[in-house]
Amino acid sequence: MTLATTWAQTWCVPRAPSDRRPQRRRSAALPVAAAAGGHVPVLLPELLAALRPVAGEAAVDGTLGAGGVTRALCDHVLPGGRVLALDRDPAAISRAREGLAAYGPAVVLEHASFGDLEAVAQRHDLRPDIITFDLGVSSLQLGDPARGFSLRQPGPLDMRFDPAGGAVSAADLVNTLEQGELARLIRTYGGERFAGSIAARIVRRRASAPLTSTSELAACCESAIPRRFWPRHIHPATRTFQALRIVVNDELGELERGLAAAIRILRPGGRLGVIAFHALEDTAVKRLLSNLARVCVCPPLQPLCTCAHRATLSLPTRRATMPSVAERTRNPRARSARLRVAVRLDADPPAV
Numbered sequence: 001m002t003l004a005t006t007w008a009q010t011w012c013v014p015r016a017p018s019d020r021r022p023q024r025r026r027s028a029a030l031p032v033a034a035a036a037g038g039h040v041p042v043l044l045p046e047l048l049a050a051l052r053p054v055a056g057e058a059a060v061d062g063t064l065g066a067g068g069v070t071r072a073l074c075d076h077v078l079p080g081g082r083v084l085a086l087d088r089d090p091a092a093i094s095r096a097r098e099g100l101a102a103y104g105p106a107v108v109l110e111h112a113s114f115g116d117l118e119a120v121a122q123r124h125d126l127r128p129d130i131i132t133f134d135l136g137v138s139s140l141q142l143g144d145p146a147r148g149f150s151l152r153q154p155g156p157l158d159m160r161f162d163p164a165g166g167a168v169s170a171a172d173l174v175n176t177l178e179q180g181e182l183a184r185l186i187r188t189y190g191g192e193r194f195a196g197s198i199a200a201r202i203v204r205r206r207a208s209a210p211l212t213s214t215s216e217l218a219a220c221c222e223s224a225i226p227r228r229f230w231p232r233h234i235h236p237a238t239r240t241f242q243a244l245r246i247v248v249n250d251e252l253g254e255l256e257r258g259l260a261a262a263i264r265i266l267r268p269g270g271r272l273g274v275i276a277f278h279a280l281e282d283t284a285v286k287r288l289l290s291n292l293a294r295v296c297v298c299p300p301l302q303p304l305c306t307c308a309h310r311a312t313l314s315l316p317t318r319r320a321t322m323p324s325v326a327e328r329t330r331n332p333r334a335r336s337a338r339l340r341v342a343v344r345l346d347a348d349p350p351a352v
């Protein structure tokens with residue numbers, strides 16, 4: 001199984017009218033959250049059951065989004081507790097502020113990346129009992145064509161979580177990268193087997209004029225992939241969009257920094273919950289948590305342990321929790337979600 005087939009990305013897009021598949025299938029693929037214009041948190045009951053937040057605890061939501069997880073944390077840790085919620089997208093912060101104001105001053109929202117979590121938590125003098133990361137894009141971001149995340153509506157090729165943050169946009173990447181590098185990014189971060197043809201098509205297309213819109217990029221992907229190889233459940237451009245978004249926002253680098261910070265600042269006994277939406281993220285989470293949960297790092301054939309290594313984490317379950325069939329049916333965005341949970345032990349993590 002390839003990365004792309006196991007982890008078909010989260011968003012279903014109706015195909016072109018010429019597609020001969022039955023109409024019923026297309027409408028069933030439309031996400032509920034998008035239809036409602038909001039964001040439905042994925043795996044929320046499972047997250048709460050695993051993290052067991054109780055009144056008086058301090059919690060960090062590293063990915064505020066539309067505030068669903070933050071609200072649930074508030075409902076459990078208040079009164080007496082505190083919640084700090086971060087988002088890299090200033091629009092998410094301003095949209096959620098009003099809805100969360102009723103919880104009062106114990107809830108603080110910060111426009112920051114979770115890669116900077118340690119500094120932000122220190123600024124608020126917070127040693128959390130609970131930290132959550134619900135990775136990826138929110139339905140609010142996907143539903144706003146001006147952000148450039150959605151291939152369903154034409155918009156500027158942007159894809160930056162923080163548009164004022166100075167990072168390169170998706171348009172910068174597709175219009176400036178050398179063809180081989182573009183193909184490598186699309187293959188590595190999108191798991192796209194037609195990455196080479198897509199990159200070639202983009203380079204040919206930009207020779208006449210730079211690509212500026214999501215629909216131009218989507219059209220390049222459609223024409224670069226032979227129709228018979230179009231994926232069944234996702235738009236042919238989905239993997240390319242995913243790859244560009246990951247690179248534009250350095251999502252894997254941020255994740256590594258965010259997880260390391262979270263594990264450093266959690267109290268002993270504190271719980272970490274991470275929901276990932278594609279294999280690259282989930283593999284990074286799994287690898288880091290498993291390494292820190294090892295009690296011995298001696299070579300496997302060494303008969304006696306001499307490493308004096310101490311585990312920093314315990315893992316209540318080795319396997320990721322996946323959404324139920326009912327949730328996947330209700331919310332197609334949930335299809336690829338994986339929840340992993342860890343508990344902080346007394347030992348400090350090794351310095352990196």
Ligand SMILES: C[S@@+](CC[C@H](N)C(=O)[O-])C[C@H]1O[C@@H](n2cnc3c(N)ncnc32)[C@H](O)[C@@H]1O
Nearest residue numbers: 041063065066067068069087088089113114134
């Ligand atoms: C899937 S949504 C979270 C949805 C949220 N749990 C809810 O219930 O509404 C992911 C959010 O994480 C934010 N995000 C992505 N990378 C981030 C980072 N490095 N630091 C902080 N926020 C980030 C995105 O801007 C987006 O709003």
